[in-house]
Every structure is written in C-alpha cells, then in structure tokens.
Amino acid sequence: MLSPWLELPGTADLLDSFSAAAGSDLTLHGTTSDADTIRDTAVAQPLIVSASLLALRAILDGRATPDVVDVTAGHSVGELSAAAVAGVLDDAGAVGLVSHRARAMADAAAAGPSGMSAVVGGDPDEVLAAIEAAGLFPANVNGGGQVVAAGDTERLAALAENPPARTRVIPLPVAGAFHTPFMEPARASFEKVATTWLATDPRLPLLSNADGEDYSRLGEGAHGHGRSTDVLTRLTAQVTAPVRWDRCQETLAERGVTGILELAPGGVLTGLAKRALKGVESVAVKSPDDVEAARDLVARHSVVGAAA
C-alpha cells in the first residue's frame, strides 16, 4: 500500500514520524504485512490516514495547503485526514489520534459479529425504511443512491436475501458496525483522548461529516471556545453517528466546486462523486503516478491557487 510512495524523497522520514506517533511500525505494515494483518481496523485506519497524508505532501511539494485548496472534506476515517489538510491537526498528530480511534473501534467491533453493507439504487425512502425494518442502522448516507446499512451480521444477511426493490446489497470488508450505537464503548474511550488532543483552528474551509456544514459557519464556536474544539468534539461523536457524505457533497456543489482531488488510497469517493456531482472533474490519487494529474487539476480548478 505504501511502497510506491516510499520511493519519493523525504517520504521514509515522514513515515517514520507517523510510526512514532502511532506506536506501531507503519513502514512494515505498509510494505510487507499481509492482507489479513492490514485489514485489522487497528492497523488499517492509521495506514489509510498515512497514505492520504503522504500523497498530500507529494502533491504539494513544499507548498502550504491553504495556498492550493479551496475546501476540504473527508469520509469517516478520512475526516481525520481532512482535519490535517485544514491544519487542525499536524500530520503526525492526525496519525497518532487515528491510532487511538482505531484501537478503540477494533476493541468494540470484537464484542460481537457485526458489519456493514452498501445498498445501491432503489427509492431512497424505501431503502431507509427497509434498513430500519431489518433492525439495522443507516450508518453512511453516501449520496448518489447509496446508503450503507450497519449492524448485526445475521440481520445484514437477511437484508441481502430480501433487498429493497431495484437495489443491490454489497457487503463491505470492514470489521464492525461503525457509525452506529454498536460503537458506543469506542466513542467513550476515544473521547478521553480526543478532547484533549493538540489542535488549532481550521486554516481553510473544512466540512463536517455530521451535516456537511463548514466549521466556520457552525454556531458552537461562538459560545466561548474555538473551532478546533468543535472539530475534536464532532470527530468523537462521528464514531457512533451517521456519516452524511450526501450533505458534504451537496455543500461542495453549493460552493461551486468544479474539481475534486481524492487522496490515497483513493477511488471510492470519486466513484460516489461521478453519480452525485455530475460534471465535476475528479482525480483519485492512488499512487505517485497520479501526482502530475493531481497538480494539473489543482492548477486548472483552484481559485486560491490561481490567486497565489
């Protein structure tokens, strides 16, 4: 997963700093660990955030993010990467924080057989009703006709056997029912770490998974504490709350976004954007081979980049 990035100058040192922050050997996991090892949530989440941030630094090549990016958002675990893109967390801080999140979620997922399945297509109201009737939760509302159901494994199997009209149910390779009440023990233990984590206010517009709002437009910050506290509070709540990626995409559309860059490992969000944000150009940065296309997209679409 990380081998191609390690061929770029400076990346090995950056990854060493991420390993130190994570308290685990991410270079080993990102290069030679087997698929089962890195599928473990406790390993997967810090690896995903590391891949995103190695890609970001490669694309920026020493430039400051606010000089290039007009707005940023991340999906579930990616919301921590987005917080780093916005400068709320420094890169190693994001990897350190996500490592705590990952261990807490892995522990909570080990409590019983649970999982997640994407429901694609169909009538949105019927899909939500069917998920509820099956005793499951609409964990990720991804837009473009995709809702991820989460909960007990047997109930997910029953939904797949009896899917809502005109839908397909696609099981996801994840260890538990993330973003649902199943994760309450993880939320409670993560909260103790997250709420005191070192953070600063966003330096560019950052959208929240809770409702797609830009943090600079939220009311909480007006009540005596900074935006960084809002971000940490919402990152904690996100562990048990639905990811409203549909609303994040709606905000991107309202802001007139014309180009989207998806950081590594990359691919799922550009896939969703092709359905929900038709006509918006996107590049998924999967390996260093995509960096030139990413820079080209930024050069043609970034408003702040054009001004800088």
Ligand SMILES: CC(C)(COP(=O)(O)OP(=O)(O)OC[C@H]1O[C@@H](n2cnc3c(N)ncnc32)[C@H](O)[C@@H]1OP(=O)(O)O)[C@@H](O)C(=O)NCCC(=O)NCCSC(=O)CC(=O)O
């Ligand atoms: C469901 C996916 C696997 C689908 O990805 P694909 O690359 O296969 O996408 P695709 O576009 O080819 O779609 C697969 C098939 O479904 C069909 N299809 C897709 N979307 C459709 C729609 N809206 N309506 C009708 N059909 C649809 C396609 O036509 C295709 O059919 P055909 O096969 O006939 O061509 C992906 O979008 C995904 O991973 N979504 C879930 C994202 C997510 O929420 N992850 C959970 C993260 S939890 C997490 O991260 C935990 C944490 O917080 O840390």
